Amino acid sequence: MSETIRRPGDTEGNRLDPWFGSYAARARNLRASEIRALFSVVSRPEVVSLAGGMPNLKDLPIAELAESAKQLILHHGAVAMQYGSGQGWEVLRERITEVMAYDGIVGADPDDVVVTTGSQQALDYVAELFIDPGDVVLAESPSYVGALGVFRARQADVVHVDMDQDGLIPEALEATIRGLKSRGRRVKFLYTIPNFHNPAGVTLSESRRALITRICLREGVLIVEDNPYGLLGFHSDPLPALASYCPEGVVYLGSFSKMFAPGFRIGWAYAPHAIRDKLVLASESAILSPSMVGQMAIAQYLSEYDWYGQVKQFRGMYQERCEAMLDALGEYMPDCRWTIPDGGFYTWVTLPEGLDAKSMLPRAVRGQVAYVSGTAFYYDGRGTDHMRLSFCYPTPEEIREGVRRLASVVNAEKELVEMFGAGFVPADAPSASSPLPPTPPEDPGPAPDAR
Amino acid sequence: MSETIRRPGDTEGNRLDPWFGSYAARARNLRASEIRALFSVVSRPEVVSLAGGMPNLKDLPIAELAESAKQLILHHGAVAMQYGSGQGWEVLRERITEVMAYDGIVGADPDDVVVTTGSQQALDYVAELFIDPGDVVLAESPSYVGALGVFRARQADVVHVDMDQDGLIPEALEATIRGLKSRGRRVKFLYTIPNFHNPAGVTLSESRRALITRICLREGVLIVEDNPYGLLGFHSDPLPALASYCPEGVVYLGSFSKMFAPGFRIGWAYAPHAIRDKLVLASESAILSPSMVGQMAIAQYLSEYDWYGQVKQFRGMYQERCEAMLDALGEYMPDCRWTIPDGGFYTWVTLPEGLDAKSMLPRAVRGQVAYVSGTAFYYDGRGTDHMRLSFCYPTPEEIREGVRRLASVVNAEKELVEMFGAGFVPADAPSASSPLPPTPPEDPGPAPDAR
Numbered sequence: 073m074s075e076t077i078r079r080p081g082d083t084e085g086n087r088l089d090p091w092f093g094s095y096a097a098r099a100r101n102l103r104a105s106e107i108r109a110l111f112s113v114v115s116r117p118e119v120v121s122l123a124g125g126m127p128n129l130k131d132l133p134i135a136e137l138a139e140s141a142k143q144l145i146l147h148h149g150a151v152a153m154q155y156g157s158g159q160g161w162e163v164l165r166e167r168i169t170e171v172m173a174y175d176g177i178v179g180a181d182p183d184d185v186v187v188t189t190g191s192q193q194a195l196d197y198v199a200e201l202f203i204d205p206g207d208v209v210l211a212e213s214p215s216y217v218g219a220l221g222v223f224r225a226r227q228a229d230v231v232h233v234d235m236d237q238d239g240l241i242p243e244a245l246e247a248t249i250r251g252l253k254s255r256g257r258r259v260k261f262l263y264t265i266p267n268f269h270n271p272a273g274v275t276l277s278e279s280r281r282a283l284i285t286r287i288c289l290r291e292g293v294l295i296v297e298d299n300p301y302g303l304l305g306f307h308s309d310p311l312p313a314l315a316s317y318c319p320e321g322v323v324y325l326g327s328f329s330k331m332f333a334p335g336f337r338i339g340w341a342y343a344p345h346a347i348r349d350k351l352v353l354a355s356e357s358a359i360l361s362p363s364m365v366g367q368m369a370i371a372q373y374l375s376e377y378d379w380y381g382q383v384k385q386f387r388g389m390y391q392e393r394c395e396a397m398l399d400a401l402g403e404y405m406p407d408c409r410w411t412i413p414d415g416g417f418y419t420w421v422t423l424p425e426g427l428d429a430k431s432m433l434p435r436a437v438r439g440q441v442a443y444v445s446g447t448a449f450y451y452d453g454r455g456t457d458h459m460r461l462s463f464c465y466p467t468p469e470e471i472r473e474g475v476r477r478l479a480s481v482v483n484a485e486k487e488l489v490e491m492f493g494a495g496f497v498p499a500d501a502p503s504a505s506s507p508l509p510p511t512p513p514e515d516p517g518p519a520p521d522a523r
Numbered sequence: 524m525s526e527t528i529r530r531p532g533d534t535e536g537n538r539l540d541p542w543f544g545s546y547a548a549r550a551r552n553l554r555a556s557e558i559r560a561l562f563s564v565v566s567r568p569e570v571v572s573l574a575g576g577m578p579n580l581k582d583l584p585i586a587e588l589a590e591s592a593k594q595l596i597l598h599h600g601a602v603a604m605q606y607g608s609g610q611g612w613e614v615l616r617e618r619i620t621e622v623m624a625y626d627g628i629v630g631a632d633p634d635d636v637v638v639t640t641g642s643q644q645a646l647d648y649v650a651e652l653f654i655d656p657g658d659v660v661l662a663e664s665p666s667y668v669g670a671l672g673v674f675r676a677r678q679a680d681v682v683h684v685d686m687d688q689d690g691l692i693p694e695a696l697e698a699t700i701r702g703l704k705s706r707g708r709r710v711k712f713l714y715t716i717p718n719f720h721n722p723a724g725v726t727l728s729e730s731r732r733a734l735i736t737r738i739c740l741r742e743g744v745l746i747v748e749d750n751p752y753g754l755l756g757f758h759s760d761p762l763p764a765l766a767s768y769c770p771e772g773v774v775y776l777g778s779f780s781k782m783f784a785p786g787f788r789i790g791w792a793y794a795p796h797a798i799r800d801k802l803v804l805a806s807e808s809a810i811l812s813p814s815m816v817g818q819m820a821i822a823q824y825l826s827e828y829d830w831y832g833q834v835k836q837f838r839g840m841y842q843e844r845c846e847a848m849l850d851a852l853g854e855y856m857p858d859c860r861w862t863i864p865d866g867g868f869y870t871w872v873t874l875p876e877g878l879d880a881k882s883m884l885p886r887a888v889r890g891q892v893a894y895v896s897g898t899a900f901y902y903d904g905r906g907t908d909h910m911r912l913s914f915c916y917p918t919p920e921e922i923r924e925g926v927r928r929l930a931s932v933v934n935a936e937k938e939l940v941e942m943f944g945a946g947f948v949p950a951d952a953p954s955a956s957s958p959l960p961p962t963p964p965e966d967p968g969p970a971p972d973a974r
Contacts, residue, residue: 089797090771091745094711096655096677102804126606134600142593149585153786155577189640189788189810196809200676204547221808225651226547260545294542320541335604337640337814346540353553357672358647358809359640363788363817 098205101224120474122461123442125270125417127330128393131385136377137369144368156364158356160187160340164371168340171374172326175302176312177319177342184319184342186351187362191300191327191339195263196222197354198296198323201347202260203228208252210262212240214420214449214458216270216298219263223451228260230451237411239276240264242283249291261294261323267310268301268416271449271460275414278311285317300327300339303383305415306391320344328370330417331383336366390417396468397461400475405482410461417464420446422457423482426489429459432481441477548656552675571925573912574893576721576868578781579844582836584828591823599819607815609807611638611791615822619791622825623777626753627763628770628793635770635793637802638813642751642778642790646714647673648805649747649774652798653711654679659703661713663691665871665900665909667721667749670714674902679711681902688862690727691715693734700742712745712774718761719752719867722900722911726865729762736768751778751790754834756866757842771795779821781868782834787817841868847919848912848926855930858937861912868915871897873908874933877940880910883932892928 145152159165165182172180188194195218203209205227211219213232223230231252234244245262252259264284266276276284288295295314302310315324319342327339341351355362373379394413401410401421409422421443423429430445446458461478463471596603610616616633623631639645646669654660656678662670664683674681682703685695696713703710715735717727727735739746746765753761766775770793778790792802806813824830845864852861852872860873872894874880881896897909912929914922 089795090743091795091798094653094745095801096651096653096658098655099652099801102652102801102808104804104807129601129604132600132604134596137600137604138593138596141596142589145585145589145592149583149588150580153580153583153588153784155780155785189814192811193809200547201550201553202545202547204549207547218808218811225805225808292541294545329606333604334606334811335814335816337810337812337817344540344542347542350546350550350553353555354676356555357553357669357676358644359788360643360669360785361788363640363786363814365786365817365820366788366814369816 098225098227101227103221103224119437119440119442120466120470120477121442122397122463122466122471122474122478123444124465125462126465127334127417128386128389128465129333131382131389132333133377133382137373140372140376141369144365144372148368152365152368154364156361156367158359158361159352160185160355160362161364161367161371164338164367164374165340167371167374168326168342171331172313172315172324172342174380175299175310175324176316177324178316180319180342184345184348186341186343186348186355187367188339188341188355189359189362190329190334190337191298191325191341192218192222193358194323194325194339194341194351195219195296195298197351197358198261198325198341199223199226199228200354201350202294204258206258207260208257209260210245210248210293211451212264212269212272214271214446214455215263215451216265217444217448219298220449220451223263229257232450232452232454233262235269235272235274237274239266239269239274239280240284242280242287245284246287246291249287249293253291259291259293261296262288263296263298264314265298265301266314267299268304268413268418270301270416271418271420271444271446273411273413273416273419275305275311281312281314282317285314285321289318289321295322296325297322298325300325300330301416303331304387304390304417306387306394307414315342323347331386332370332373332379336363336369338362338366338370387415390415390464393463393466393468393471394419396471397463397475400472401461404476404479407486408482417462419461419463421459421461423459424486425457426493427482427485428456430456432485435485436478436481439477439481441474441481443478549676549678552678554672554675570888570891570893571917571921571928572893573848573914573917573922573925573929574895575916576913577916578785578868579837579840579916580784582833582840583784584833587828588820588824591827592820595816595819595823603816603819605815607812607818609810609812610803611636611813612815612818612822615789615818615825616791618822618825619777619793622782623764623766623775623793625831626750626761626775627767628775629767631770631793635796635799637792637794637799637806638818639790639792639806640810640813641780641785641788642749642776642792643669643673644809645774645776645790645792645802646670646747646749648802648809649712649776649792650674650677650679651805652801653745655709657709658711659708660711661696661699661744662902663715663720663723665722665897665906666714666902667716668895668899670749671900671902674714680708683901683903683905684713686720686723686725688725690717690720690725690731691735693731693738696735697738697742700738700744704742710742710744712747713739714747714749715765716749716752717765718750719755719864719869721752721867722869722871722895722897724862724864724867724870726756726762732763732765733768736765736772740769740772746773747776748773749776751776751781752867754782755838755841755868757838757845758865766793774798782837783821783824783830787814787821789813789817789821838866841866841915844914844917844919844922845870847922848914851923851926852912855927856933859933868913870912870914872910872912874910875937876908877944878933878936879907881907883936886936887929887932890928890932892925892932894929
């Protein structure tokens, strides 16, 4: 056919995209995360990536999992290969309540669990259910980049609430809610990551948990508790989840991606009945039903394998990597400050005054080390003086080498800032707005911002 | 904690759901499909279900698939169990372009394919990208219940366009578009199922394919071509996809659920570059990445197994069932009319005048046979004189028995209508508004509306 596409309106559409004028308003809010341009770079073998959030799977019992997958399909293939229910397989939901007992959520009803395509999808459903354009969502300052993306796509207004080394500050939360209400703003929910925060690396203290739950209850603000790393504390079992204080005021999001593996894309939401009903409708509408193979494989792993023993092994492995990073930071980067994680994947680094993590990134990548600029974790452009360093994936030796390289980039940057003042960008450096070479057409590999 | 939850506003919230006042506007448009109440009933062994859209998996090579899953995890576990890219695994996208070649889509670039959690999710993304509240979506009359649910959740206004035994009627499409435009309405896209339509069972003729593509191009209306059943024609390979006429004007949705199995929940969209970019962003936001295990298992199946031979086996199996249904309809229900499918899962039955498929359903279920009322497939309450019968899952003998039972329900209904006039509901029958016993707490099993 030789006709060209007629545009819906005279001024709409363009030669690059004839459908430009047809997109919904919210589609304009979908954007690639800041760190997506890193895809092609961080996977180069010569670069030490301290950017990614991929779990380290080297200790998984691969041979057992392989045999287990075979048995699953051989003996339950007709069920495993079929559609399931939108809410998720009942047997897995039962196992999930047992997993949540480690977070202090005792006696949860499997009927209040909804299985999702990773907990990211549960978060997307929650956003779909609650956010009208312009509604306020509260989030820690900083907050998970993938959650901010979901809230942006729903045209929410994210208001950050301060945190310190003990996590979200209750007084700041209360003051923020009251201030917003006094200005007539609608606060839909608080999105919080109480354990081993992404990106801040801190954990909400036990005393604050009760207080924050009480404040939100009193103010009628739903809590969305995101807990992908909860079981990965270095020193102890998890503190009680916020949902254990007040199940009717909390939507709890859980994930198998960090305590087991992300490959099946199975997570869940545990929610009050009425919200649970709507989450099931959202799931039926979005995907009909989550993967039965994935659900059954994970249920089998939880039933037949010492999964908590595996979690303990993961803890030791991540602790070793965390210590390597903290030691290297102490040795090579004494001018920076950083948080001391008790678990999880990340530490949050504050740069010396005048340095800009976002504009420094291309020079770091040229120096063969990658991180995520702090700006990715704010809705409002803050974070230039921070970077997230992850210790989950590289070996302790690689981590040490990565921090050494990063220190030399930081030191060079400091010299420039001292000579020329903040904001200086060397003439020969790629500019911050086009920090990296274009992504090659090959498969970019896992996203470095994967949680 | 003894405090109760404070409601966001005085008149908002209620005792059943304290968060009632907090939901987004669009959440009110999420509703259970008409046929969801059937969940608990159609899975009873004594009921012959002609309602479900589950593929029949009895011919799958389970032993080979089991061994294949084992080898996959054993040799590629570190990749299979990890996060992937939001767009999907490149190897699978390559295989997908080979599958689409059977639909006449030749030389598709794998870079224009986005892998999703079943094609339902691709449809959800398309709706997210294009539909603002009040926008018009065109769909066949009738159309797939799961698509209507997605459009409703996005607050679209679906306008049905007439079809006949050769599928969507081009003249009706053109007149509808022009009528809408003359009234200043914004038509975002045409949603169409050209092959073995769900629920109508008809196929768009080849001559109409060119014509419909041309009309949509000229009018600037994007085509969303949903093709889950395309390979399952009884008599021949598929007619060319609409996307083969004009790739830049069509988003093509593909699925492995019917040509292979739904258990991995893997489908795809093939879209023009600019739309593809936005679909990837939607995927990253909604789920980070689709399941690598599922993608690799399907890529392996496509590479190592005679999948097209398997498709041919499925065709024969479904054809036998279809013939059993058509024969039984001819024998037992001569007062009804029905479409003659050339493939797929469904026939669309027109009831004798005065009968109401929706209000008859409880009596059918009491008579131990289930179907889907035609009303499920309309946005506007039409369809009471139709029902969708599926022949995909039961055996030919069960199908025959199911139609026999249905005929006796229809005949009894006809007698009542002849005696008392249309609209009569027997006093002892459950009313249409509470057609079925409440769903038991057990897992409801697969949704009967699964595509």
